[in-house]
Amino acid sequence: MRGVFNLAKMGFEKISRMEIHSLVTEGKKRLSWAESNMPVLASIRQRFENEKPLQGINIGVALHLEKKTGILLRTLVAGGAHLSAASCNPLTTDDSIAGALAEEMDVFAWANQTEAEYYNCLESVIASKPQITIDDGCDLIYLLHTKHAEALDNVIGGCEETTTGILRLEAMHSDGVLKVPVMAVNNAHSKYLFDNRYGTGQSVIEGILSATNTLIAGKTVVVVGYGWCGRGIANRLKGLGAKVIVIESATTNKGSSSGYHRALEASYDGCWVMSMKDAASHGDIFITATGNKHVISGEHFSQMKDGAVLANSGHFNHEIDLDALESKSESKETILTNVEKYAMKNGKNIILLAQGRLVNLAQPTGQGHPIEIMDGSFGVQALCVEYLAKRGDDLKSGVYNVPIEIDNDVARIALESQGIILDKPTDEQEKYTKTWKEGT
Numbered sequence: 001m002r003g004v005f006n007l008a009k010m011g012f013e014k015i016s017r018m019e020i021h022s023l024v025t026e027g028k029k030r031l032s033w034a035e036s037n038m039p040v041l042a043s044i045r046q047r048f049e050n051e052k053p054l055q056g057i058n059i060g061v062a063l064h065l066e067k068k069t070g071i072l073l074r075t076l077v078a079g080g081a082h083l084s085a086a087s088c089n090p091l092t093t094d095d096s097i098a099g100a101l102a103e104e105m106d107v108f109a110w111a112n113q114t115e116a117e118y119y120n121c122l123e124s125v126i127a128s129k130p131q132i133t134i135d136d137g138c139d140l141i142y143l144l145h146t147k148h149a150e151a152l153d154n155v156i157g158g159c160e161e162t163t164t165g166i167l168r169l170e171a172m173h174s175d176g177v178l179k180v181p182v183m184a185v186n187n188a189h190s191k192y193l194f195d196n197r198y199g200t201g202q203s204v205i206e207g208i209l210s211a212t213n214t215l216i217a218g219k220t221v222v223v224v225g226y227g228w229c230g231r232g233i234a235n236r237l238k239g240l241g242a243k244v245i246v247i248e249s250a251t252t253n254k255g256s257s258s259g260y261h262r263a264l265e266a267s268y269d270g271c272w273v274m275s276m277k278d279a280a281s282h283g284d285i286f287i288t289a290t291g292n293k294h295v296i297s298g299e300h301f302s303q304m305k306d307g308a309v310l311a312n313s314g315h316f317n318h319e320i321d322l323d324a325l326e327s328k329s330e331s332k333e334t335i336l337t338n339v340e341k342y343a344m345k346n347g348k349n350i351i352l353l354a355q356g357r358l359v360n361l362a363q364p365t366g367q368g369h370p371i372e373i374m375d376g377s378f379g380v381q382a383l384c385v386e387y388l389a390k391r392g393d394d395l396k397s398g399v400y401n402v403p404i405e406i407d408n409d410v411a412r413i414a415l416e417s418q419g420i421i422l423d424k425p426t427d428e429q430e431k432y433t434k435t436w437k438e439g440t
């Protein structure tokens with residue numbers, strides 16, 4: 001009965017019990033398939049079942065609710081936690097997964113929500129009095145700080161999944177408003193080196209292809225941003241036969257390579273590098289991956305070819321200036337699921353995918369990152385939640401790097417699951433790498 005109750009709360013009261021049954025059955029199959037390909041979480045879950053490190057802890061979640069996320073949530077429940085979960089984006093919930101998970105935990109999410117529904121669902125998670133939060137994009141923590149400061153007293157700490165979320169948290173911390181410790185899961189090597197690069201690289205292309213069913217080979221694709229996601233996308237596109245143009249920004253980032261370095265890297269990787277203004281008239285497909293705002297804007301739309309396709313892979317739907325696109329258009333029409341045609345006043349058409357939201361996750365054409373990739377990222381999440389449960393009370397507010405032991409453990413388990421065992425350094429090598437005396 002618990003599942004049906006939750007499904008009603010999720011807005012499924014309008015569909016029959018039969019339809020709910022088949023939705024939930026499909027969700028369970030998808031969860032089983034994901035589970036069978038997630039060895040890192042399987043190993044953590046086995047330990048959690050024995051040790052119950054999260055016994056009785058309320059965890060509030062705002063993550064893209066699809067099958068891989070479901071396995072993370074099950075792992076946390078196995079550790080003894082009570083879970084309340086919403087999505088971190090109005091378009092990205094897989095209803096079958098939300099339905100199946102609602103039998104096991106409180107779920108407040110469904111596909112294609114309005115902005116108001118999306119925020120109501122986050123409010124429902126906050127009403128569960130979370131002690132640990134898991135965010136992808138920082139919306140839950142932000143809402144806690146701006147509208148529910150009283151609920152922060154319960155919060156031991158949080159975990160943040162993505163680059164944009166970390167940037168928001170760092171800004172909150174430097175403005176002195178962040179009141180809890182948050183683990184920067186995104187910044188673990190086991191996360192960004194694989195998830196942002198290989199995960200986004202593959203799934204963004206998959207999302208574009210499954211929405212449009214068009215060819216990549218021979219096309220000119222403009223990738224905006226050559227960070228971890230942009231590198232992954234651009235290099236996979238080259239493998240599929242695209243001519244790739246990269247756009248970077250003249251930025252001087254603190255603590256990581258700057259836009260200048262990334263542009264140079266793109267050039268050495270064999271991409272053309274130019275300004276957006278110069279690239280606008282060349283691209284057949286444009287993909288934004290910057291975490292920044294309006295990187296494709298009014299003047300660019302006017303220069304684009306008839307039929308140019310726009311897709312976004314950055315966290316928020318403002319990388320493409322949608323208001324400017326609307327104002328330069330006479331009409332728009334949904335021509336396929338997640339495909340809208342804008343008839344421009346200059347007589348040309350522009351095709352926008354997934355309303356400018358994450359093209360690799362927008363349901364039903366985006367399946368998100370490959371399962372094995374999310375196994376690593378969510379392995380880091382599960383271990384960081386355990387770390388907060390054990391150590392969170394000792395931590396001051398701030399943004400924390402993932403402990404190196406957790407980061408190494410996840411990579412080691414992932415390697416072992418592929419049957420790869422690394423050579424251990426010999427005593428002689430250990431000694432040699434620590435000495436400064438021996439030369440030549």
Ligand code: NAI
Pocket residue numbers: 162163164165192195196200224225226227228229230247248249251258259262289290291292295313314315316358359360361
């Ligand atoms: P990053 O910080 O490594 O790279 C962003 C790059 O964009 C930087 O090189 C920066 O110089 C460049 N950039 C910024 N403003 C620009 C502009 N106006 N024009 C051209 N380039 C510009 O970030 P990362 O990890 O690649 O993430 C990018 C975005 O993707 C973030 O919003 C992140 O949250 C999101 N993300 C999305 C995923 C997905 O599944 N679609 C997965 C992981 C991250």
